[in-house]
Amino acid sequence: MRHNSPVTATPTQQPEPVLADPVLLDSGAVGLARAAAQEEAGEEPVGDHVGVLAEDDASVTHLFEAERAGYRGWSWAVTVAHAGGGTPVSVSEVVLLPGNDALVAPDWVPWHERVRAGDLGVGDLLPPREDDPRLVPGYVESEDPAVEEVALEVGLGRVRVLSREGVLDAASRWHGGDFGPRSDMARSAPARCGTCGFYVRVAGSLGAGFGVCANELTPADGHVVHVEYGCGAHSEVEVENIPAVPVADLVYDDAVLDVEANAPESSR
Incomplete structure (x- = not known):
């Protein structure tokens, strides 16, 4: 009314x-x-x-x-x-x-604008928005198993795939995260992930800049890392072992020992 x-x-x-x-x-x-x-x-x-x-x-x-x-x-x-x-x-x-000075509830915010990273819990369902700009239509499935295998490898065969905006959004987020090239760990690392044997490159267009760490001894294990990220557990790191106390090449003792023969048993 x-x-x-x-x-x-x-x-x-x-x-x-x-x-x-x-x-x-x-x-x-x-x-x-x-x-x-x-x-x-x-x-x-x-x-x-x-x-x-x-x-x-x-x-x-x-x-x-x-x-x-x-x-x-x-x-x-x-x-x-x-x-x-x-x-x-x-x-x-x-x-x-x-009225003008009444206490009212805040304007309703759609769920997709309220959800934040980390909100998803065990058993929760979080469907994407129908107009999610991060996704674009994929291609229909083929009845040929050989085509299916190749299609999945290059990102086909799925209903939707990442759009250019979705790829750039993910790349920006990962680049600026804890496993990006500007993190404290990366700045103090002796070498970069791109030359590490534990670096597993991701497929697709993101593979040029990102991979997954497979070193269980690092904080980045199982995480997406930037190719310019790095840590102290690089596969090619070598540590020179230098003894704390120098040891002489030859050790000898020039002490003189006095030898005294034992008395015969019969004289005791």
Whole structure:
């Protein structure tokens, strides 16, 4: 129902007149509207009559303060109508409406705009948006197993695949993440992942810049890493073992020992 701008009044004033049937503005119509609001409010009191809205020539909406907990600044809005002479005034609708300073819930945000990375838990289902710009249509499946094998290798045979925007979005996110070339680990590494034996290059267009680490001893194990990322566990790292204490090439003892023969057993 469309409302015009409200004509407000203080609790001690009568609402300003509006262009509507005078029967809808008299005390009987106001009383009928209050009773309807009170029925809807239950045991909670209905406040003062604070305004009236003209809907059309045959209906108006009366506003009453809502003294309901948690509804500061709201009003009961009761729409009453009159069909003409000889007919009673009737109640069309009773609703709560917020005012300019009312406490209202924030605007509803679609789920795909609220979900963040890491929100998906065990057993959760997270379907993509129908118009997800990260995906584009793929190709239908073939009945030839040989074609299927090749198609899956190059990204065909699936309903949807990554779009150019999806590829660039993933590349940007991975490049700037913990396993990108600007991370603290990468800046202090002796060599880059692109030359490491544990580096497994990913397929497709992302393979030029990304792979997966297969070294279980590193924090990046099983993660997508940039080709310019690196850590101290590079496959070609060599450590020179230098003894802490120098050892002489020849060790000898020049002490002189005194030798004394034992007395015969019979003389003891």
